[in-house]
Amino acid sequence: MKTIKVGLIGTGYIGLVHLEMLRRLGGVEVVAVADTNGDLARAAAGKFGIGRVYENAGALIADPEVEVVHDCAPNNVHFDINAQAIRAGKELLSEKPLALDSHESAELLELAQKHGTLTAIDFCYRYYPVVQEAAARAKRGDLGEVRAFMGHFLQDWLFFETDYTWRLDPEVAGQANVVADLGSHWFDLVQFITGQKIVEVMAELHTCLPKRRKPKAGPLSFGGGQTGDSEEVAITLDDYASIFLKLENGARGNFTTCQAAAGRKVDLEIQVFGSKESYAWSHVHPNALWIGHRERANEVFYESSQLQTVETRKYAILPTGHPLGYHDAMFNLFRDYYEALAAKRAGKPTKATFPDFRTGHEMMCIIDAAVRSDKSGAWVKVGK
Amino acid sequence: MKTIKVGLIGTGYIGLVHLEMLRRLGGVEVVAVADTNGDLARAAAGKFGIGRVYENAGALIADPEVEVVHDCAPNNVHFDINAQAIRAGKELLSEKPLALDSHESAELLELAQKHGTLTAIDFCYRYYPVVQEAAARAKRGDLGEVRAFMGHFLQDWLFFETDYTWRLDPEVAGQANVVADLGSHWFDLVQFITGQKIVEVMAELHTCLPKRRKPKAGPLSFGGGQTGDSEEVAITLDDYASIFLKLENGARGNFTTCQAAAGRKVDLEIQVFGSKESYAWSHVHPNALWIGHRERANEVFYESSQLQTVETRKYAILPTGHPLGYHDAMFNLFRDYYEALAAKRAGKPTKATFPDFRTGHEMMCIIDAAVRSDKSGAWVKVGK
Amino acid sequence: MKTIKVGLIGTGYIGLVHLEMLRRLGGVEVVAVADTNGDLARAAAGKFGIGRVYENAGALIADPEVEVVHDCAPNNVHFDINAQAIRAGKELLSEKPLALDSHESAELLELAQKHGTLTAIDFCYRYYPVVQEAAARAKRGDLGEVRAFMGHFLQDWLFFETDYTWRLDPEVAGQANVVADLGSHWFDLVQFITGQKIVEVMAELHTCLPKRRKPKAGPLSFGGGQTGDSEEVAITLDDYASIFLKLENGARGNFTTCQAAAGRKVDLEIQVFGSKESYAWSHVHPNALWIGHRERANEVFYESSQLQTVETRKYAILPTGHPLGYHDAMFNLFRDYYEALAAKRAGKPTKATFPDFRTGHEMMCIIDAAVRSDKSGAWVKVGK
C-alpha cells in the first residue's frame, strides 16, 4: 500500500496528540509541520523525525508532497486554512470548530463538495467503542423510537476568577464560549447515537463569573493558574449554558454545560430514552455503556472486541476488558478516515461513519440557533 | 412524656408506611384511622391494634382524642381535609401536594398561620443524612455562593402504553403530572440545600406517549401492568418536563423529569455548584454525597453518625456505614416534626428544618409558574 | 390474630433497633424489657410505653406473659440466657454469636431441638432483597454449579491505637475477634447464597495493632474515640484475618476481614462464581446485585417488588427503586420469624429461610476451625 503523505498545521497540545496518533497508523507519514511559532514546529519535527518545517500554513498547503492536511491551528484561522487547503486540492481533517459561525461553515461545506474533498472533523467522543455500540444498536432498532434525551458536559478549569482563556474573548472566540466548545461535542453525540437531527432549540447562555483576572502575559488554557500580572476584565460570553432541544421526530432533550463546576474535569454524560430501552454513557468511565430496561435487570456493557455488534468490534482494539482512553478514540477516528481515503484512492465505495464537514456545519448551525434563542428568549429553528 | 395521639386518613400504600414509621417513634400513638374504603381501614387497624376506624375523614377529624392528623388521602381531597383539620384545631402532617394549585395552597397556608397549626408536608428526600449534611455545609459557608445547579428525576413506571394512572387525568390530577409529582421533590431539595428560593422558571411540558390504554377497571399505580379490558385514551398531561430555573441570587439551574425512561426507577439526582465546592447526590445510592473540588481530590462522604457535622448526626441513626433507606428518611422527618410538636406543647422554642405548609405552598407556586411558562413559551416569575 | 407477647433482654444500641423493628410489625407487642443497667431499661420502656422492666434476664424469662425472648445481651451471657429461655419454654430470637464456642452452641442447638423451640439468630445481611434474590436464583439453577467465591468485610473503627473494645479481650470475647464478629456474617452469606456448607478452612489470624490504649473508664464501641485516662495493653486477638474455604462440592473461596482499614466502614462484599453466571453484592450499595455473564452484557439488578422472583418480592417492601437499608433487612428477618411463629401456633407448616440456631452453631464451628487452623498452620475440617 502506498504511503499517504500528511502535513499538520498547529503544533500545540492537540497537534502533538494528532502526531502521535497518526504515527500509530500504518501507511501514513507526516512529511511536514507548520506553526507560526517556528520553535514549536521545529521541536515537534525534531522529536518525530519530520522532514520539513514551515512557519506559515500557506507554505505547508503549497507543499506538493502533502496530500492530507490536519488543521490544528487556533479556531479563528480554521476557516482560512480549511478553505485554502480545499482549494489547493488537499484532503482535510480539521479540528473543531470548522469556523466561527454557520455562514463560514456553510461556505466550507460547499467548497469541499465542489472540490470532492474527503473531509473529517475531530468530534472524537463518538469513537469510544461503546458509543459506537450504542449507535449501532439504535440503528438496528434495539432502542426503538427515541423519546427523550438528556445530559451535560461539565468542567472546572474556569472555576476561579483568575482562570482566563481566549475562549472568553468575543474578538477571538466569536459569539459563544462553552455552548460552542463543549456543547458541539454533545450535540454530535446526540445526532450520532439517535440518527436524528436537532431541529429546534431554546437556550439560555449565562456568565457565572462576570469578572475575571486576565493575565497581561497572554491567555492560558486548562486551568494552569497564573502567577504574573493581571487586570480585571468584564466577561460577556457564557461559562454556563442550558438548552432544550427537539429532534426531527419530536423527541425532547435537555442539556447543561458549565466550565465552573468544581471537581468536574471532562464530565460529559448522555442519556437516551427510547421506546424499547435506554442508553447512558459517561466520559468519566468511558468504556461502560448502561442499557436500561423496564421489565428486566439493567445492563452494563463493557467495551469488548468479542461481545460488541460485529460492525463496532474494530473500535474495541484490545482484547475484551482492556480499557481504552481518549487517545484511542482519536486513533479510531483517524483510522476510519484513512481507510476511507485509501478506498477513495482505490476508487472503492466507503461507508464511513466519521464526522465530516457536514457534521461540522450542522454543529455551527445549532450553536448559532442557541445564541439567537438566548437573545430572543424563545425557541429557534436550527438552520441548514 | 405524655403520649401524642394521632389520627391517620388514607390507609393505602403511603398511609401504611406512615403507620410503620409512626410506630418507630416513642411517645406517639395512632388512635384512629380513616379510609372511604372501610375494609382497607379495618385491615390497617387490625394489623397494628388501632382502636377506632372511620369511613370518612370528617369523622376522624371530629374525634376529640385525635391531636395530630396525617393526611394520606388522594391529592384531590388534600385541600378539603387539610382545611378541615386546621379548622378543627388539629396539628397536621400532610402528604404532598398540599392542594391542586397555588390558590388553594395559599389559602391553606393562611389558615394554618391563623390557627397556629404546626404543619408539615412529606418532602422526605431531604431527610437522608447526607442531604442534611450538604445543606448544613452550604449553610455554614463551605459551598460558597451557589452558581449553578442541575439534576433530574427519572422513572419508568409509565413506560408502556398500557401503563395508566389517575395522575394523567387532568380531571383528577389538575394541570400537570410529572412536573408536579416528581418536580416538587426536586425543587424542594434545591431550596433546602442552597437556602435560596426559586424565583423564575422557563419550562417545557411534553407528552412522550400521547395515547395510552386506560383500564376499564380503574387506574393502577407504579407499573403494576394490567390484564383486563382497556380503552385507548388521549393523554394531554406531561410525562416529560424540562425546566430552566433561577434562584434569588441569580444562580441558574436546569432540571429534567420523565416517567418513561426505561431502567430508571426512582432516579433523583441533584448537583449544586458553588464558588468554593460542589455537591452531587443521587437517590440510587442515597448514603453517599459527592463533594467536588478544583484543587484537590474530590470526596465521597458516606453517611456517618461520627463524621457528619454535629447538627446532622442525629439523622445518621445507625453506627457509621450502616446504610439507611427511604423508610429512614421518612422516619427522620416524622421525628423532627414530633420533637417540634413536643417543644410547642412545652412552650419551648424549636428550630426545626422540616418542610411545612409554606414549603408546600412554594412548590405549588413553582408548578403553577412552570405550567404557565410552558403555555407561553417564555420565562415566568414564581408567585408567592 | 392474637398478639404475640415479647420480652427483650439488653437495651443497648442493638436492643433499641430490635424494639423499633418489632414495633413496625403488626400482631407483636413488647411487654417487658430487661437490662442489668436498670436506667437504660427504664428509658427504653418509657420511650415505647413498655409495661414491665427487669434488672436481670432471669426475671424477664420467668415472666409468664412473655412468649418470645429477644436476646440482645452481651456475647458472654448469650449462652446462659439462651439456655434459660429455652428451658423456660420460650420462643427465642438471639443476637449473634449464639455462644462463645461450638461446644456451647452445640448444647444450645440440642436443647432447642429437645424443647421444640422456634429459634432465630440475627444474621440480617441475608435479608436485603437482592441477597434473597441471588439465593433464589442460585437455588433454581441460574448460577449453575458454584465454582469459586470470594469477598471481604472491612471496617475502620479499630484503626487507631486509641480504639479499644471488649471484643479484643479474650477473657470476654473468647478465642477470636474479627474472624468471629465479622467473619460469621460473611460465612452465613456464603452458605445462604450457594446452598452449600463450608466444610474446611485454612486461616491466618493476625494482629495489625499489637498494642493499644485501653481506657480506664471502660471499653468503647464503634470508634467513638476516647478522652479520659488510658493504659497501654498488649493485644493478642485478631484485628485481621484471611481464610481459604472449601464447600461441600469442592468449590474454593477466599475471605479477608480487617477492622483497621481506614475509610472502610461496614464494607462487606461477596462474589460467587458459578458454571452459568456470577453474583456480586456489596453492603456499601446494598440494593444492587451484579450478575456477571461471559457471553453477554453484565447486569445490575436493583431491588424491585416487581422484577424479583416471585418468592423474594416480599422483601422489596417498597415500590421498585425505593432504597432499603439496614433497618429493613432486620425488619424482614423479624417478619419471617414471626410469620413462622404464627404458623407454628396455628399448627401449619412453614418454609422459613431465616437463620436459626443450627445456622448459629454452624458459624461457631467454622470460627473454631479457623482458630485451630491459625494455630496449626494447616487446613482444618469444620466440625458439626
Next chain:
Amino acid sequence: MKTIKVGLIGTGYIGLVHLEMLRRLGGVEVVAVADTNGDLARAAAGKFGIGRVYENAGALIADPEVEVVHDCAPNNVHFDINAQAIRAGKELLSEKPLALDSHESAELLELAQKHGTLTAIDFCYRYYPVVQEAAARAKRGDLGEVRAFMGHFLQDWLFFETDYTWRLDPEVAGQANVVADLGSHWFDLVQFITGQKIVEVMAELHTCLPKRRKPKAGPLSFGGGQTGDSEEVAITLDDYASIFLKLENGARGNFTTCQAAAGRKVDLEIQVFGSKESYAWSHVHPNALWIGHRERANEVFYESSQLQTVETRKYAILPTGHPLGYHDAMFNLFRDYYEALAAKRAGKPTKATFPDFRTGHEMMCIIDAAVRSDKSGAWVKVGK
C-alpha cells in the same frame, strides 16, 4: 538527539501493541522485526514501513544496527532470546514472564548485570497515572506503615470447557497457569505501591474445570471460542489460586485470581491499608484512585496532570480528566525506559522506576514459592 534503533521479536498481538506504542515515542525507530511465522512478520513490517524482516530471533539479534531488543516471543523461548540478546550486547525490554522458573530468571539477572544491560519487563499496570500516584504518596509517607493489603485479578476467558490455551499445558507453560500469568502483575503492584518485598506465601492452586475440550487445530487465546474438532483433555494446572502473603515489615495480604469468573474481563483490584490512610485501585475504572480515611470523607482522585504529585504528573499525559487506557500505560513504561536509555548513552544518572529484570526475577521467585506452598500445604519463604 540520535535515533535509537530497535528490533522486535514476535509480531503477534502483543508485539503489534509494542510497535504502535514505540511509534508514539520520538527518537526511536524500529528497524527490524522477527517472527518464526514469516508472513506475520512481513505483514507487520509492511504496515509500519519497517525495513528488515527475520524468520528467527537469532538473526535479528545478530543485526548490528539493532541496539535494543523487544522480546515479545512466546513464554517458553523468553529465556533463550533474552540470554542471547544480553550476550550480544543489546539493551533489552522483555515481555513477562522473564523465563519459566526462578533458576532461569536468576541466570538472566546475573547475565544482565554482568553485561551492564539496561533491562525492562512489561509489568505495565503500574504505569497508569494514579497507580504511580499511590506509590509516590506511599513513598513520601502519606500511607504510613503498611498494615494489610488485598485484591484479586479475575477474568472469564477460560469460563467454558471449550475454552483452551497453551497456558494450561505444563509442557509449554511450566508449573503454573493463572497464579503466574495474572498473579505476577498483582504481586508487582503490591511491591511497587508499598515499596516492600513479598517474603513469604501460603498458596492454594486449584483447577475449577478439570476437563476441557482441546481444539485439534491448535490452542486459542482470549476466549475466541472454537468451532473445529476437539478432544477432551485433563487439566492439571490452576485456573484459580488464592494466596496469603507477608511483606518484609510483617504486613499481611490476601489475593485471589481466577480465569473462570463469568463477567469479569480484566478485573484487577488492589487495596492497601496503611497506618495513616488506605488506597484502592481497580483496573475496570483505571483512572480513579480511592483514598480512604478514618476521620474525614474518603477521596476519589482522578488522574490529573495538574493535581498529581510533581513527579507523577508526566504519566497523566493529557489535560486533567481525559481518560487514559491500557495503551497509555504501556507507552508510559516505554517512555521511561527510553529516557533512561538516553541518559545511559549520555553517561547521565537515571532514577527510573520501571520494572527491570530484578523485578522479573522477584516475580518468578514468588510464583515458585506459591507452587511449593500449594504442594506442601504450608507457608513457604520466597527465595532470592
